[in-house]
Amino acid sequence: RKEGKVPEPHLAKGFRTLAFISLMALIVIWITGIALTIYIYGGFNLGWSFHVKLLGASLILISTTYAYLHLRKSAQNQNPPNQKLLKYTASIARTGLVLAIAGAIWTFS
Numbered sequence: 001r002k003e004g005k006v007p008e009p010h011l012a013k014g015f016r017t018l019a020f021i022s023l024m025a026l027i028v029i030w031i032t033g034i035a036l037t038i039y040i041y042g043g044f045n046l047g048w049s050f051h052v053k054l055l056g057a058s059l060i061l062i063s064t065t066y067a068y069l070h071l072r073k074s075a076q077n078q079n080p081p082n083q084k085l086l087k088y089t090a091s092i093a094r095t096g097l098v099l100a101i102a103g104a105i106w107t108f109s
Helices: 011-039 050-079 083-108
Strands: none
Touching: 011 050, 050 083
């Protein structure tokens, strides 16, 4: 990373695979979450804390999607991924996680 080299092919493929699995898992969680919210509560009118939870989950989904697309593009161009960009993406995802957990605790307790 410090030398600006492209990661080894097997490592780069592993990173892309993990990013893809993470993205697919988040999409499945969103689909099942929406279905359960409608089925159990009859809609999304659960108060401001539920919307904070949704904001956090949205931040996680957006940052994971962006990281996956960036890793895919850098692999296609055979350039090393932008570490600074991935660092910010991880920070946004962590913030989203805190918001999602706090909103869920407040909403469902």
